[in-house]
Amino acid sequence: MTIQKVGVVGCGLMGHGIVQVAAQGGFQVVAVEAEQKFLDGGLARIDKSLAKLAEKSVKDGKATAEAAQAKASETRARIVGSTDRKTLADCDLVIEAIVENLDVKKQLFKELGALCKPSTIFASNTSSFPITDMAQASGRPERFVGLHFFNPVQLMKLVEVVRTAKTEDDVFAQARAFGEACGKTAVSCKDTPGFVVNRLLVPYMAEAMKMLERGDASAQDIDTAMKLGCGYPMGPIELTDYVGLDTTLFIVEGWTKRYPNDPSFAVPTLLRDLVKQGKLGRKTGQGFYKWEGDKRV
Numbered sequence: 001m002t003i004q005k006v007g008v009v010g011c012g013l014m015g016h017g018i019v020q021v022a023a024q025g026g027f028q029v030v031a032v033e034a035e036q037k038f039l040d041g042g043l044a045r046i047d048k049s050l051a052k053l054a055e056k057s058v059k060d061g062k063a064t065a066e067a068a069q070a071k072a073s074e075t076r077a078r079i080v081g082s083t084d085r086k087t088l089a090d091c092d093l094v095i096e097a098i099v100e101n102l103d104v105k106k107q108l109f110k111e112l113g114a115l116c117k118p119s120t121i122f123a124s125n126t127s128s129f130p131i132t133d134m135a136q137a138s139g140r141p142e143r144f145v146g147l148h149f150f151n152p153v154q155l156m157k158l159v160e161v162v163r164t165a166k167t168e169d170d171v172f173a174q175a176r177a178f179g180e181a182c183g184k185t186a187v188s189c190k191d192t193p194g195f196v197v198n199r200l201l202v203p204y205m206a207e208a209m210k211m212l213e214r215g216d217a218s219a220q221d222i223d224t225a226m227k228l229g230c231g232y233p234m235g236p237i238e239l240t241d242y243v244g245l246d247t248t249l250f251i252v253e254g255w256t257k258r259y260p261n262d263p264s265f266a267v268p269t270l271l272r273d274l275v276k277q278g279k280l281g282r283k284t285g286q287g288f289y290k291w292e293g294d295k296r297v
């Protein structure tokens with residue numbers, strides 16, 4: 001693998017996690033944010049997470065306090081933060097984890113295409129947009145992949161590595177190897193809506209909401225059924241609250257616009273109504289359930 005220096009644009013919920021796992025994987029990482037305060041916030045989250053990790057490895061008897069501290073410091077030393085995009089110019093791989101807005105992402109990749117060295121590989125962490133659209137905007141579609149990490153990045157073991165019709169084999173192989181070096185299990189998939197996980201998960205969540213709308217079963221009973229019947233850690237209604245009703249609606253609406261004839265992407269009325277009422281799930285304290293912080297009440 002020729003990847004040594006990695007840039008991550010966006011150091012929010014997902015970006016800070018990607019920065020951290022890349023540094024843990026031994027890569028030099030540049031984290032780029034739009035504003036200093038967001039950069040500071042992202043780096044503070046990384047510091048907290050590394051300290052927690054060190055504490056856990058001592059508690060589990062895997063390392064002495066000194067060794068755990070040294071490892072955390074080494075990891076942290078591989079990360080630099082910046083608000084200047086030019087710092088990405090010599091990166092071997094740049095991963096985008098900014099706001100989920102296709103025009104903003106395309107504009108970013110257009111600029112990165114002009115700024116970065118010709119061999120730089122580009123990747124997007126988007127959950128809902130076609131990789132092909134961003135690849136085209138970058139001006140180097142053959143060096144473009146999707147690297148879809150899961151939240152929380154530090155804990156979730158999966159990365160979906162997405163190839164478009166134009167992604168070169170070597171670029172794809174390097175992206176997969178990078179994902180594995182970050183400690184993840186990589187699965188390969190084509191550039192289709194939702195890739196693997198969300199393509200199966202989102203229509204399942206939508207179908208659960210439609211059951212609720214029809215009065216087939218209560219939210220609690222739907223969730224209990226899927227937990228006990230399928231061994232899932234969370235039911236689909238609770239999961240929608242957890243992900244955010246606005247985020248779920250945004251994804252389903254995007255797919256509905258693109259694929260109006262596919263019934264599995266139809267938007268549940270209940271979802272639209274709750275979002276209109278500002279009931280967005282866990283983050284607003286009320287969705288299908290009431291929440292206090294991370295706890296359902």
Ligand SMILES: NC(=O)c1ccc[n+]([C@@H]2O[C@H](COP(=O)([O-])OP(=O)(O)OC[C@H]3O[C@@H](n4cnc5c(N)ncnc54)[C@H](O)[C@@H]3O)[C@@H](O)[C@H]2O)c1
Binds near residue numbers: 151
């Ligand atoms: N949240 C999830 O569970 C999840 C899971 C998988 C993938 N994703 C995807 O990851 C991406 C980021 O999502 P998030 O939840 O981390 O969002 P977030 O809002 O927490 O973070 C986005 C960050 O990007 C920064 N930003 C915005 N525009 C920028 C720019 N032009 N240059 C530099 N920084 C910029 C913002 O300041 C913010 O800190 C989205 O594409 C989303 O679809 C999210």
